[in-house]
Amino acid sequence: MAPKIAVLGCGYWGSNHIRTLKKLGALHAVSDSNSARAEGFATEQECLAIAPAELSRRDDIDAVVLALPPQHHAQCAIELVEAGKDVLVEKPIALTVADAERAVGAAERCGRIFMVGHVLRFHPAFEKLKSLIDSGELGEVRYIHSHRLGLGKFHTENDALWDLAPHDLSMILAITGTAPLEVRGEGAAILDNLSDFAHLHMRFPGGVRGHLFTSRLNPYRERRLTVVGTKAMAVFDDVEPWERKLAVYRHAVWQDSGQWAFTANEPSYVEVVQGMPLTRELEHFLDCVTTRDAPRTTGEEAITVLRILTAGTVLHD
Missing domain, CATH: 3.40.50.720 (NAD(P)-binding Rossmann-like Domain)
Incomplete structure (x- = not known):
């Protein structure tokens, strides 16, 4: 039952x-x-x-x-x-x-059980991306950047950073497996005293870098997470149809006579089984309640997300 x-x-x-x-x-x-x-x-x-x-x-x-x-x-x-x-x-x-x-x-x-609603951790395309990273398909991860842009959702308590960034930060933390060593934030308040645009720059152990851009005053919608590895690059684009949500780019970059050269290859699209992230999240919660297993999205991770948001918050007059 x-x-x-x-x-x-x-x-x-x-x-x-x-x-x-x-x-x-x-x-x-x-x-x-x-x-x-x-x-x-x-x-x-x-x-x-x-x-x-x-x-x-x-x-x-x-x-x-x-x-x-x-x-x-x-x-x-x-x-x-x-x-x-x-x-x-x-x-x-x-x-x-x-x-x-x-x-x-x-x-x-x-x-x-204390589980946090970082719903994109349960998106089939992100789960597949995470499995590619864990299997070494992308090589060593060196850089992660995410864009979450759109128009609307003007909250009176939360700015663009606090409202839009938690999902992406949760995904980035799942990939890096660790909290950042350094966080630097930039914001711009256009409508009132809450940021409508926000950038976060992060430095992780081992030299991994991360960048996040959020906006609630953007003319087009963008939901994109890019991971750059030493072997390949991958893009999770949630605006694309299911057959194109996860793309892997196997570009080649090398040095030739002291100069950098590269070959740009067409992306290969990874098959992703369709599924509603919220349904999968709630199924996971029900399973944790029943089995008493720790949830995938824990309270400790959410605290780390809050620490990053706090460190990256830019106050406006």
Whole structure:
């Protein structure tokens, strides 16, 4: 029998969790500070509507997905894990490293699952890219850069960096396997005092370099992660159709009489089995709740993401 899951937060992304958990046969209840909104989803999805304050006291709930404004995540997670509930917390899990550490520490003390909603870690194209890297297909990774650009999602609490970068940082950390030694950020606030553009430059152990560019004021949509290795380069482009989402470029670069030369080759597209990342993420969470195995996207990784965001944040007047 599937664990019984409640979703706290019935906004845009919470509603996606609600509908996906319903399809997986695990949705037991929905909850929101707006009781009418929760009742509407409960009627639509044929589940319970429970007040947020009641979730921690319910014996019929095994775990809770938190899809709230990030300033509320940490305290809600602490209350739930102390009540014996496992949690999946959407990104970012907090707005400060200290709050994130309190929440993750509480889960560890209470022996509860604490998973973070870095959903692109469960994208089939990224999973395939990671397997290519681990198998040595690209050689030694030397440089990683990601672009996450588009128009919209203007939050009052989060700038372009905090809203858009966590997914890419999670993927970069999964590839490098370590936190960066150095982080440098640049931002530009166009509309108000929150950055609408942001760059992060990172230096990792072993000389690996990383660069991330996010924008919410861009005329076109871009979702691209590029990994440069000593044998080949790979690009995960989520805007492309499935048959072209993962490309490998086997360019050749060498020195000839003291001069650099290169041969540019056409990309080869890697076959990727189609699958919805959110569905795969929630299936993984349900499995962790059942088996008690540690999740792929841990609280400790999310703390590292927050440390990078904090180090790269540029304040504006």
